[in-house]
Amino acid sequence: MAAGVLRTVPLAGELTASLISRVAARYGLPTAGVLQLWTCRNSPARHDGGGTRADAEVVLNGAGRRVLAELCRVEPKVLARALPAFTMDDPKISTGREAGVAQARWRAAGTVAGPAAFGCRLCVARRTGQALRAVRYLPRWHRVCLRHGRWLLDADADQPLEHLDVRGAAEVVAAQRRWPGVARRAVRAGVEPEQAFTLAHAVVARWWEQALSWEQEEIWPRRLHQLAGGNAGSRLAWWRIVGRDAAIFPEVVAVAQALLEPAMAEVAWQASGGMRPRVRSADDAFCHRLGERVGRTWLGPELAADRGSPLNGWKGAIVRARRHETGPPGWREDPWHLKRERQPATMAGQLRVLAAEARSGGSGTRWRTTVSAEQRFRITQLVDEAREQLVELRGVHSGTTAEVARTLLEHLSHSAELIDQALVHTATAAVAAGVPLEEAAAWSRLPSQELAEVLAAGEGED
Structure with missing residues (x-):
């Protein structure tokens, strides 16, 4: 098959590999057969179970692009506008003696042009006449098909x-309609919309994990059951992973909008004590206002008690900027910067953990299987x-000797106390899960007898 007879129209933002699959289907051929038109020396990414990942992408060299254009009967410039990966070069196939040979190289979509999600099949059929699977590059703030009321799922996860x-879930659709306005507000504030969404998503995803212990939470359980078709049933853990991003989307948009408002920054500043810092209390005005939003x-009070929220970085940056506190040389204070360790786990990652736990059969070989969610959270x-x-x-080394010494010693002693508590909780969980006391003591750098006494004292307090 050198040149196509049938015209296959690309979708905006579609993966090149997805278009090739649709071309193959249009001719009634297996995708593997059509891929033989390109020389490829590596393989697509696969799931642990062996199946090819839906977000597997191909990057073509110049000769390979011409082959695809002829096959689709679409001008290369049209493909370049529609396919984010179409013009991407890979030196391994675009240079050298074989550069004139049509070549392809497999990549993960996330390393090419960002997150990939399944397209709405009804929209694909309406646009192309093919009711087939399509995969598109879609940011996580643009996952609702407003025409058909569908939340489009990540394509990298091993699930059907x-x-x-x-x-x-009308509020999910309404949130999608509100997002463009929030994005425009972000631009006016000099913030990248992606940054605003990413931070808000991390904040609310953390709430989602904590909500298991929130007795008053009623919105998310109801919404999750709706997304699960009426009742998540015995697969609640699976649905909490697959349905999380859709379930929390309205709150993510609301939080992003709130954090972009100067009035909320002012509330955070006043709640911190302004130029006279004070310890955050359960009636923190900022946390209360955000809960209302x-x-x-x-x-x-739940938010005020969470000292590890990504929200604290945003608030801290706002407060430090107003206090004119400076960090180490080269430090750039950015309220919207989200540290890697604060980023929530993806659906694909969580499903891999869930599958591994299922394979272990609750034998105690995996931490998440034997240690309760409450213990892990604590x-x-x-x-x-x-x-x-x-x-x-950060930036504490300015002021009188007494002031600096007091601040350092109070914070260091408090953090040391917290780490000691974390160590005891971890050792307790490990021993209860079957880890020998001697090994837990060695890892804790404590004598076995001393650790045994500490654990016994902890049990007595409970």
Whole structure:
């Protein structure tokens, strides 16, 4: 097959590999057969179970692009506008003696042009006449098909669904309609919309994990069951992973909008004590206001108690800027910067963990299987609180000797106390999960007898 007879129209933002698959289907051929038109010396990414990932992408060299254009009967410039990866060069195939041979190289879509999601099949059929699977580069703030009421799922995860039905979750659709306005507000504020969304998503995804222990939370359970077709049933853990981003989307948009408002920055400043810092209390005005913005008037104390939230970085940057506090040389204070360790786990990553736990059969060989979510959260919370104490010491070496010494010693002693508590909680969980006391003691750098006494004292307090 040198040149195509049938015309295959590309979709905006479509993966090149997705277009090739649709071309093959149009001719009634297997995708592997059509891929033989290009020389390829590597393989597509696969799931742990062996299946090819839906977000596997191909990058073509110049000769390879011409082959695809002829095959689709579409001008190269049209393909270049529609396919983000079409004009991307890979030196391994675009240079050298074989550069004139049509070549392709497999890549993961995320390393080419960002996150990939399944396209809405109804929209694909309407646009191309083919009711086939398509995969497109779609940012996570543009996942609702407004025409058909579908949430388009990540394409890199090992699960069978392409979309979730959000026609019964009107607030999810409404949030998608509101997002362009939030994005415009971000641009006016000098913030990249992607940064605003990413930070808000990290904040709310953390709430999603904590919500398991929120007795007053009623919105998310109801919404998740709607996304699951009425009832998540015995697969609640699976649905909490697959449905998370759709379920929290309205709150993510609301938080992003709130953080972009100067009035909220002012509330954060006043709640911090302004130029006279004070310890955050359960009635923190900023946390209370944010809870109201997401329709949960009771949420303020829960947020105030969370010392490890990505939200704290935003608030800290706002407050330090107003206090004219400076960090180390070269430090750039950016309220919207999200550290890698604060980024929430992806659906694909969580499903891999869930599958590994299922394979272990609850034998105690995996931490998440044997240690409860409450214990894991408490350990994480203690570590995050200790980190927050240390972060607050940035730029502390200015002032009188007494002031600096007092600040350093108070924060260091508090963080050390928190780390000690985290160590005890971790050791307790490890021993309860079957780790020998001697090994836990060695890893804790404590004598076995001393650790045994500490654990016994902890049990007595409970």
